[in-house]
Amino acid sequence: MAAEHQGREPLERIAVMGAGSWGTTFAKVLGDAAEHHGSRRSIRLWGRSPEVVADVARHRNTRYLGDIALPAAITATLDPAEALEGAQLVVLAVPAQSLRAQLTAWSAHVPRGAVVLSLMKGLELGTDKRMSEVIAEVTSLPAEQIAVLSGPNLAMEIARSQPTGAVVACTDHGTAQWIAEACTAPYFRPYMSTDVTGVEIGGIVKNVIALAVGICEGKEMGDNTKATVITRGLAETTRLAVALGADLTTMSGLAGLGDLVATCSSKLSRNHTAGRLLGQGLDAEAVGARMTQVAEGIKSAPAVLELAQRLGVDMPITAGVVAVLRGELPVGKLEPLLLARQLKSEGD
Ligand SMILES: NC(=O)C1=CN([C@@H]2O[C@H](COP(=O)(O)OP(=O)(O)OC[C@H]3O[C@@H](n4cnc5c(N)ncnc54)[C@H](O)[C@@H]3O)[C@@H](O)[C@H]2O)C=CC1
Ligand SMILES: O=C(CO)COP(=O)(O)O
Numbered sequence: 001m002a003a004e005h006q007g008r009e010p011l012e013r014i015a016v017m018g019a020g021s022w023g024t025t026f027a028k029v030l031g032d033a034a035e036h037h038g039s040r041r042s043i044r045l046w047g048r049s050p051e052v053v054a055d056v057a058r059h060r061n062t063r064y065l066g067d068i069a070l071p072a073a074i075t076a077t078l079d080p081a082e083a084l085e086g087a088q089l090v091v092l093a094v095p096a097q098s099l100r101a102q103l104t105a106w107s108a109h110v111p112r113g114a115v116v117l118s119l120m121k122g123l124e125l126g127t128d129k130r131m132s133e134v135i136a137e138v139t140s141l142p143a144e145q146i147a148v149l150s151g152p153n154l155a156m157e158i159a160r161s162q163p164t165g166a167v168v169a170c171t172d173h174g175t176a177q178w179i180a181e182a183c184t185a186p187y188f189r190p191y192m193s194t195d196v197t198g199v200e201i202g203g204i205v206k207n208v209i210a211l212a213v214g215i216c217e218g219k220e221m222g223d224n225t226k227a228t229v230i231t232r233g234l235a236e237t238t239r240l241a242v243a244l245g246a247d248l249t250t251m252s253g254l255a256g257l258g259d260l261v262a263t264c265s266s267k268l269s270r271n272h273t274a275g276r277l278l279g280q281g282l283d284a285e286a287v288g289a290r291m292t293q294v295a296e297g298i299k300s301a302p303a304v305l306e307l308a309q310r311l312g313v314d315m316p317i318t319a320g321v322v323a324v325l326r327g328e329l330p331v332g333k334l335e336p337l338l339l340a341r342q343l344k345s346e347g348d
Pocket of ligand 1: 018019020021022023047048049064093094095096098102119120121122153154155156292293294296
């Protein structure tokens with residue numbers, strides 16, 4: 001089926017770089033999808049922990065996914081070159097701030113014809129680049145070989161085969177379709193888009209807004225407050241996305257509103273959890289020490305704010321979260337600061 005698009009061959013050899021909660025879960029999606037379609041597929045998962053790699057050989061990743069069974073198509077290795085050899089699709093699922101260094105080390109092993117798919121939801125500190133931009137810089141691959149996937153995709157729910165949607169975006173529709181077909185599983189429904197910027201910005205900024213909603217929860221505020229932060233959070237996400245050339249409709253889709261709602265309401269979300277701890281009075285350092293998995297919003301928030309300021313985009317919730325993270329604003333002052341802003345029309 002995939003061979004019908006752009007002359008691409010069926011997707012049989014995949015490397016997934018990153019054996020944390022999302023990398024492992026997405027590998028499972030790809031394995032279950034192949035099984036469902038009766039296709040042959042080899043999925044090589046690269047991990048940096050010998051314990052995790054040994055566990056995956058027993059079809060488990062207990063550290064991240066408890067007793068969930070992994071499909072037989074998944075094998076694991078500590079050797080990035082072995083994972084990448086012959087891969088038609090290279091899936092990246094490491095923390096955003098570590099991507100540039102890791103991909104630089106791996107890039108000689110990325111097959112030239114491969115498509116690289118980012119699962120990451122972070123903005124690079126210091127450059128304010130999206131992950132697709134970092135991938136393009138490091139690998140020099142053309143845009144039609146770089147794709148992103150985002151949406152309301154809390155890994156643990158998907159690992160338990162609970163149904164969800166997602167968006168695969170690539171400037172080349174055929175590439176997006178090739179990937180979407182390859183990851184369509186009975187519980188996973190991808191949609192396609194060519195709006196790479198919008199899909200990435202939705203995923204990046206919702207983590208910052210989830211920190212803000214978590215703060216509200218930590219301070220035991222009610223649902224009106226949280227709904228207001230979510231809605232105005234979507235407004236500032238949309239302003240930034242549109243200023244960067246994204247499509248407005250992406251923001252009301254799964255990678256915009258969908259992911260924002262999931263992350264801001266779920267106890268499974270690491271960003272939401274980190275926000276709750278901030279709201280309870282812990283400082284950013286203490287929160288970081290408590291987290292065992294990446295909460296991308298903590299590092300991405302200052303980059304989002306810098307990007308917005310450079311573009312002249314007003315992002316008051318993001319600015320407040322950054323001030324709290326930097327220890328410049330006591331968490332108790334965030335609410336009065338946001339409420340005391342000058343009156344404006346809702347559409348502005
Ligand atoms: N977990 C989820 O529900 C979802 C996560 N994402 C995104 O996927 C990306 C990866 O997230 P997760 O797999 O959840 O993270 P995680 O914290 O569960 O796992 C990260 C993995 O990267 C590895 N790693 C490699 N280099 C690292 C380094 N320098 N520092 C730290 N870890 C390193 C870790 O060993 C671990 O296997 C993030 O950008 C996240 O926002 C997106 C959708 C859902
Ligand atoms: O991106 C996610 C859900 O779509 C996961 O959110 P957290 O990284 O906050 O856990």
